[in-house]
Amino acid sequence: MNNDAPVTVLGLGAMGTALAGAFLDAGHPVTVWNRTAGKAAGLVARGATEAATAAEAVSASPLVVVCLLNDDTVREVLDGAAGSLAGRTVVNLTNGTPRQAREAAGWAAGHGVGYVDGGIMAVPPMIGTPGSLVFYSGSPEDFHTHERTLGALGRAMYLGEDAGRAALYDIALLGAMYGMFGGFFHALALTGSEKVPATEFTPLVAPWLTAMMAAFPGMAEAVDSGDHSAAASNLAMQATAYVNLLDASTDQGVSTELVEPMRALLDRGVAAGLGAGDVSSLVDLLRTVPA
Ligand code: FVH
Structure with a gap:
C-alpha cells in the first residue's frame, strides 16, 4: 500500500471531517459520505469525492473508515451498505464499548468483511x-x-487480535480523563467560593497532579502483584484526611457530588482492613461491586 491507496470515510462530523482531511493531506484519493448533505463541501474543494449513498462510498475503496456518533448509527449504516462491503476492510473509529466492538467484528465476519x-x-x-x-x-x-494509510491519522498502536481491546484502552483512558476533569472542576468550585479567580489558581494544578502521577508506576506494580504493603501515605490516613475535603466543601457551599464516591471507596477500604497499606488496593475493591 502506498499513498495512492483509496480510502472511504463514512461520517463527516467534526472527527470524520478531520480524518478525511488527514488522508487527503497524505495524498490518498478519498471518498466521503455523510447522512446529511452539505458537510462535504470543504473536503470536495480539497479533492475528495462525495458519494450519494454509503453503499456507493464503500464501493470506491478497499479501506472504509467509519466515524459516526455511536454504535447504533454504525450498525444502521453498515447494515445498509452490507451488500457492497464484502472483501473490504472496515476500520471503525466510532467511540464504543469492548462488547460492541466484538459484536461488530462478529457481524463483519458473517458478511465477509475484514474488521478492525x-x-x-x-x-x-x-x-x-x-x-x-x-x-x-x-x-x-x-x-x-x-x-x-492509517498512519496518516497519527501514531497507530495495534493492540492485538481481540477487536474489543482498543475500545477497552480508549474507555479506560477516558475514565482517567473524566476523573481528572472532576477533580479539577471541584478544585475550581472550592477556590471560586472565596472569589479566587480560576486563572490564578489553575497554574498550580498541573504541577501538583504531575508530582502525584510519579506514584503511578509503583501503584501499577502493586496492582499487578497484589502487594499493597509499601505505603508512603497509608489508606487509613487518607480516609481520615479526605473527610476534610467533604466538610470544607459543605462549609463553602460547594456540592460534594463529585467527591462523595471516593469517600465511600476509602471507607470500604478501611472496613476491609486495608488501612495500613497503599491506596492502590482500592483498584482491587473496584473489581467487586458492593452489595
Ligand atoms: N470530537 C472529539 O473530540 C472526539 C474525539 C475522540 C473520538 N470521538 C468519537 O468520534 C465519533 C464521531 O465524533 P464527532 O466529533 O465527529 O461527532 P459529531 O460531530 O457529532 O458527528 C456525528 C456524526 O455521526 C453522524 N450520524 C449521527 N446519527 C446518524 C445516523 N442515525 N445515521 C447516520 N449518521 C449519523 C452525523 O451525521 P449528520 O448528523 O451530519 O447527518 C455525523 O456525521 C464519536 O463516536 C465520538 O465519541 C470524537
Whole structure:
C-alpha cells in the first residue's frame, strides 16, 4: 500500500471531517459520505469525492473508515451498505464499548468483511499531528495491510487480535480523563467560593497532579502483584484526611457530588482492613461491586 491507496470515510462530523482531511493531506484519493448533505463541501474543494449513498462510498475503496456518533448509527449504516462491503476492510473509529466492538467484528465476519476497531485519543485539530494516538485491534491481516494509510491519522498502536481491546484502552483512558476533569472542576468550585479567580489558581494544578502521577508506576506494580504493603501515605490516613475535603466543601457551599464516591471507596477500604497499606488496593475493591 502506498499513498495512492483509496480510502472511504463514512461520517463527516467534526472527527470524520478531520480524518478525511488527514488522508487527503497524505495524498490518498478519498471518498466521503455523510447522512446529511452539505458537510462535504470543504473536503470536495480539497479533492475528495462525495458519494450519494454509503453503499456507493464503500464501493470506491478497499479501506472504509467509519466515524459516526455511536454504535447504533454504525450498525444502521453498515447494515445498509452490507451488500457492497464484502472483501473490504472496515476500520471503525466510532467511540464504543469492548462488547460492541466484538459484536461488530462478529457481524463483519458473517458478511465477509475484514474488521478492525479503533479508539482515537485525540481531538479533531490533533488528527494528523504527532500528538495524535489511535488504538487499533482486530484482524491483524487487515490492520497490517492498511497500517501505512492509517498512519496518516497519527501514531497507530495495534493492540492485538481481540477487536474489543482498543475500545477497552480508549474507555479506560477516558475514565482517567473524566476523573481528572472532576477533580479539577471541584478544585475550581472550592477556590471560586472565596472569589479566587480560576486563572490564578489553575497554574498550580498541573504541577501538583504531575508530582502525584510519579506514584503511578509503583501503584501499577502493586496492582499487578497484589502487594499493597509499601505505603508512603497509608489508606487509613487518607480516609481520615479526605473527610476534610467533604466538610470544607459543605462549609463553602460547594456540592460534594463529585467527591462523595471516593469517600465511600476509602471507607470500604478501611472496613476491609486495608488501612495500613497503599491506596492502590482500592483498584482491587473496584473489581467487586458492593452489595
Ligand atoms: N470530537 C472529539 O473530540 C472526539 C474525539 C475522540 C473520538 N470521538 C468519537 O468520534 C465519533 C464521531 O465524533 P464527532 O466529533 O465527529 O461527532 P459529531 O460531530 O457529532 O458527528 C456525528 C456524526 O455521526 C453522524 N450520524 C449521527 N446519527 C446518524 C445516523 N442515525 N445515521 C447516520 N449518521 C449519523 C452525523 O451525521 P449528520 O448528523 O451530519 O447527518 C455525523 O456525521 C464519536 O463516536 C465520538 O465519541 C470524537
